[in-house]
Amino acid sequence: MTGIASIPVRQLRGVGPRLEEKLADCGVRQVEDLLFHLPLRYQDRTRVTPIAAARDGDDVVIEGEIRAADVVFGRRRSLMARIQDGSGTLTLRFFHFSAAQKNALGPGTRLRCFGQVRRGSSGMEMYHPEYRQLQEGERPVEETLTPIYPTTAGIGQAQWRNLCAQALNYLQRSPPRDLLPPQRTFDFDLATALQYLHAPPPDAPQAALREGTHPAQLRLALEELVAHNLSLLHLRDQQQREPAPALALREREQQAFLDSLPFTPTDAQRRVMAEIAADLAKPCPMLRLVQGDVGSGKTLVAAVAALQAIANDSQVAIMAPTELLAEQHWSNFNGWFQSLGITMEWLSGRIRGRKRETALARIVSGEAALVIGTHALFQQDVAFARLGLVIVDEQHRFGVHQRLALTEKNAPGLGRPHQLVMTATPIPRTLSMVAYADLDCSIIDELPPGRKPVSTALVDSSRRSEVVERVAAACEQGRQAYWVCTLIEESDALQAQAAEATAAELRLALPQLDIGLIHGRQKPAEKAAVMHAFKAGELALLVATTVIEVGVDVPNASLMIIENPERLGLAQLHQLRGRVGRGAEASHCVLLYQTPLSANGRERLGAMRESSDGFYIAEKDLALRGPGEVLGTRQTGLMEFRIAELPAHQHLLPEVQTLAATLRRHHPALIEPLIQRWTGANRQFGQV
Numbered sequence: 001m002t003g004i005a006s007i008p009v010r011q012l013r014g015v016g017p018r019l020e021e022k023l024a025d026c027g028v029r030q031v032e033d034l035l036f037h038l039p040l041r042y043q044d045r046t047r048v049t050p051i052a053a054a055r056d057g058d059d060v061v062i063e064g065e066i067r068a069a070d071v072v073f074g075r076r077r078s079l080m081a082r083i084q085d086g087s088g089t090l091t092l093r094f095f096h097f098s099a100a101q102k103n104a105l106g107p108g109t110r111l112r113c114f115g116q117v118r119r120g121s122s123g124m125e126m127y128h129p130e131y132r133q134l135q136e137g138e139r140p141v142e143e144t145l146t147p148i149y150p151t152t153a154g155i156g157q158a159q160w161r162n163l164c165a166q167a168l169n170y171l172q173r174s175p176p177r178d179l180l181p182p183q184r185t186f187d188f189d190l191a192t193a194l195q196y197l198h199a200p201p202p203d204a205p206q207a208a209l210r211e212g213t214h215p216a217q218l219r220l221a222l223e224e225l226v227a228h229n230l231s232l233l234h235l236r237d238q239q240q241r242e243p244a245p246a247l248a249l250r251e252r253e254q255q256a257f258l259d260s261l262p263f264t265p266t267d268a269q270r271r272v273m274a275e276i277a278a279d280l281a282k283p284c285p286m287l288r289l290v291q292g293d294v295g296s297g298k299t300l301v302a303a304v305a306a307l308q309a310i311a312n313d314s315q316v317a318i319m320a321p322t323e324l325l326a327e328q329h330w331s332n333f334n335g336w337f338q339s340l341g342i343t344m345e346w347l348s349g350r351i352r353g354r355k356r357e358t359a360l361a362r363i364v365s366g367e368a369a370l371v372i373g374t375h376a377l378f379q380q381d382v383a384f385a386r387l388g389l390v391i392v393d394e395q396h397r398f399g400v401h402q403r404l405a406l407t408e409k410n411a412p413g414l415g416r417p418h419q420l421v422m423t424a425t426p427i428p429r430t431l432s433m434v435a436y437a438d439l440d441c442s443i444i445d446e447l448p449p450g451r452k453p454v455s456t457a458l459v460d461s462s463r464r465s466e467v468v469e470r471v472a473a474a475c476e477q478g479r480q481a482y483w484v485c486t487l488i489e490e491s492d493a494l495q496a497q498a499a500e501a502t503a504a505e506l507r508l509a510l511p512q513l514d515i516g517l518i519h520g521r522q523k524p525a526e527k528a529a530v531m532h533a534f535k536a537g538e539l540a541l542l543v544a545t546t547v548i549e550v551g552v553d554v555p556n557a558s559l560m561i562i563e564n565p566e567r568l569g570l571a572q573l574h575q576l577r578g579r580v581g582r583g584a585e586a587s588h589c590v591l592l593y594q595t596p597l598s599a600n601g602r603e604r605l606g607a608m609r610e611s612s613d614g615f616y617i618a619e620k621d622l623a624l625r626g627p628g629e630v631l632g633t634r635q636t637g638l639m640e641f642r643i644a645e646l647p648a649h650q651h652l653l654p655e656v657q658t659l660a661a662t663l664r665r666h667h668p669a670l671i672e673p674l675i676q677r678w679t680g681a682n683r684q685f686g687q688v
């Protein structure tokens with residue numbers, strides 16, 4: 001018997017070359033792939049609802065007789081038809097209609113309609129229902145709930161339904177192979193779960209299906225999470241198959257460096273430093289994630305790791321997601337390492353021509369021990385002499401594959417460098433179990449002593465002038481402040497415009513203050529000059545876009561105003577707020593929001609006021625906005641599951657790990673088909 005996994009979709013009725021190509025674009029090539037194209041939600045067309053029983057907001061099927069149909073001229077011209085059954089009447093309303101349509105809805109016509117009921121000006125109404133004239137001896141309504149599929153690439157609902165219904169026929173003849181070892185059953189094996197989810201019976205618990213908690217969904221979510229976990233572990237294996245330089249800890253050098261600092265590391269920093277030191281000493285690539293709250297001192301931990309590598313005559317690359325953050329690292333590391341005689345090199349997209357050639361030469365010759373930069377480090381012509389350690393800051397903005405590209409820049413035969421990844425803000429534990437399963441995790445769960453929590457106030461924008469006065473008062477007392485302009489648009493140009501307008505307005509309102517402006521469209525030298533002036537206290541107020549979100553460190557700044565904070569995610573707000581509260585002064589943050597706030601917005605800003613714990617805030621962010629937003633990967637489509645959902649399915653994670661381990665130990669041959677099934681043929685193997 002041919003397995004369902006090897007039957008091409010071409011064999012289905014209605015699939016010609018054009019449709020076949022469109023399906024392939026969605027990763028659907030075999031009949032089995034269709035079965036894993038799962039509905040997003042369902043409609044209930046299994047029964048006819050008496051008109052009197054239909055409630056506002058319900059999606060229902062009704063049947064009845066047209067009593068009257070008229071074109072009415074209200075604010076918009078519309079066709080209204082009164083339909084009546086034994087229980088009551090309802091108005092069908094069409095804003096777009098043809099003369100033929102109007103004529104077909106004459107009094108006495110019997111219709112079956114499907115649509116959403118809403119309370120309108122003429123009682124219960126249905127706008128643009130799907131409808132059909134009822135014939136004598138009409139078939140009964142649908143026998144199963146009607147699936148609504150995710151549609152892309154110009155394949156409509158009806159087409160998906162037709163294709164999936166055909167795939168279900170195959171499912172009964174040759175069920176797909178069950179690839180999971182025996183587990184908690186949820187009372188569903190793979191085939192029955194698929195059958196159920198494509199065609200749920202009329203009495204299926206709709207609320208559970210909506211929430212993703214139905215056992216059939218759990219069975220599939222479990223499998224999908226296992227597949228995802230295995231693909232990351234596979235990626236880890238691939239990297240660890242190659243040797244890495246063993247970089248022994250040089251205690252004397254490390255101690256001399258720590259002694260040169262104006263502070264001593266926290267216990268948490270020490271613990272994480274020791275974890276990293278032990279990894280680096282092994283001849284196998286370290287794959288480690290360091291998480292810590294904003295201001296917990298991740299940079300120092302990175303510096304100690306870099307020092308260990310450099311002391312072993314290896315090169316180190318530090319990569320940051322923005323130019324500004326890379327510059328911050330440059331100035332930190334320069335301050336720490338210059339006296340130690342460590343040679344450093346800078347590489348960003350703006351370094352071109354001769355300067356770039358010189359930089360590349362110093363990197364490939366090994367003359368530069370420490371290279372700091374942005375994405376520019378990924379570029380093809382960048383090569384290292386003996387790269388021992390790659391440090392990626394704020395990793396969630398980079399894809400796994402970008403990180404990998406950087407670890408492949410060593411001269412041949414020198415193995416793979418160790419990798420240290422640092423996240424900007426904590427990632428909820430469950431999410432890091434899923435998204436970073438390829439990395440070991442270290443947590444800096446302590447802030448340096450003496451930090452005062454930032455008190456946060458919510459102020460509605462009608463009180464903007466009070467806030468401006470508050471800024472003036474703080475600055476007159478010698479404090480410094482940030483005024484952060486936010487825009488949803490990712491466009492640098494629009495953000496810069498908004499910040500310029502705000503700066504102009506504030507300069508007018510506060511002529512006594514020295515006000516600076518920083519945004520992503522400025523030249524690096526200009527940005528550096530502004531930051532320098534602010535750091536030196538020459539500017540009292542810094543108007544900024546979210547470019548200052550990461551890394552900026554000015555201890556005397558103790559007030560931050562964030563405009564339109566409701567537009568940002570919690571992690572980003574927390575990161576921004578982390579720019580204050582770094583000095584001895586008590587610090588304040590004002591969230592200047594626009595009314596009206598959505599319920600979700602209110603809850604998010606409330607969480608900011610309530611807590612300054614990044615781990616707590618991360619959990620809230622996950623619950624309120626979902627994993628794609630928390631990881632910053634929504635735009636790139638990474639971490640998009642077909643059925644698994646976080647945090648809804650987080651209770652499955654312990655079992656996911658057990659199953660993945662069992663498969664690796666006892667059923668290695670099942671791993672690849674499992675990954676193929678869930679990550680689809682068009683996705684890159686091992687992608688997060």
Ligand code: ADP
Nearest residue numbers: 263264265266294295296297298299300448553
């Ligand atoms: P983050 O974890 O957010 O990247 P940073 O590494 O930028 O934090 O550190 C924030 C500030 O705290 C920096 O000014 C850094 O020099 C300082 N710092 C780091 N470790 C300590 C410590 N153990 N004691 C006091 N200050 C510290």
Ligand code: MG
Nearest residue numbers: 298299424551
């Ligand atoms: Mg940092």
